[in-house]
Amino acid sequence: MADVPSPPKTPLTGLTEQQQAQSILREMEEHRTALTGHCYRMLGSVSEAEDAVQETFIRALKHQDQFEGRSSLRTWLYRIGTRVCIDLLGERNRRARPMELHPPFELDAPLGEKPAAEWVEPVPDALVLPSNATPAELVMMRQSIRLAFVAALQHLPPRQRAVLILTEVVEWSAVEVAAALDMTVAAVNSALQRARATLATRDLSAPRGPLTEDETSLVQKYVDAFERYDMDALSALLHHDVTMSMPPLELWLRGPEKVCAWMLGRGAGCKGSRHIATLACGAPAFAQYKPGGPNGTYTPWSLTVLEIEDGRIVALNYFLDVMTLFPRFGLPLELPAL
Helix, strand or coil, X not given: CCCCCCCCCCCCCCCCHHHHHHHHHHHHHCCHHHHHHHHHHHHCCHHXXXXXXXXXXXXXXXXXXXXXXXXXXXXXXXXXXXXXXXHHHCCCCCCECHHHCCXXXXXXXXXXXXXXXXXXXXXXXXXXXXXXXXXXXXXXXXXXXXXXXXXXHCCCCHHHHHHHHHHHCCCCCHHHHXXXXXXXXXXXXHHHHHHHHHHHCCCCCCCCCCCCHHHHHHHHHHHHHHHHCCXXXXXXXEEEEEEEECCCECCEEECHHHHHHHHHCCXXXXXXXEEEEEEECCEEEEEEEECCCHHHCEEEEEEEEEEEECCEEEEEEEECCHHHHHHHCCCXXXXXXX
16 A cells, blocks of 8 residues: 555644644544445445444544544545555455356255455445534445445446545545545546446446335235245245345345245245344345244344336345354344243
């Protein structure tokens, strides 16, 4: 990585070195949520994003004498964090979703899996959406942590990815981005144009706000249908081109008939499941618990993220790494017997 970018030097006079560090650290913490979201968009991984933020804070504290005030601290942290992420991206392949890697599976196909590090991870909304963001900012932030959008970003080279995010999400000018990444303004504009062209080939919808009343009703109907294990009712909620995936398994299916056939066949162990609502990737999500635990308890099965378009569920994403995901979302690892 190049030297840590430095704002004009304005020391915090009258404070000891330790007091300066504590003061800056308190102010940096105010930016942790937004910066974690930025790093998540860059990396597609919650754990890597949190590590990148910690590294950003370490580098900022190491150069605390260059701090010039709260407004510049945010910019400075984004500059450092972006470079940390670019360094990390140079060390690994892109993360993906199952439907990007191969055609849909047959219902009886072997259930192979890939390491967790190869998949785009779901992120808790609370971890990356600042509570002080404006409604307009939240619309863009939610859009930019959607699974489909984060997966699309993975197709961009690291610097193009950084340029797009800093421009479209953080809303920096080309001049600011050029200064942050040691590029010319012309190079920034060219990278942005190429990044937009690449994303235009992906199936991405326009930015959206919170769920409408109809969409909230659709989500409630999904939970009701699933917990009753009524596949006719569930099928009526699904888009005709719906996908179902279960990372880290490579399996994915397309279409209501295949989804319901799976639920009634190899997935029948989910019958009788219970759900706890949460929010992930700017979308409605649930912790799903299956019956069959000791003494009638329910055990964790998946972190389910629903994708909704045009009044139908277009994707059912069942993330099965529950021992990692449930604690991250503050979810219990067992539900008591009814």
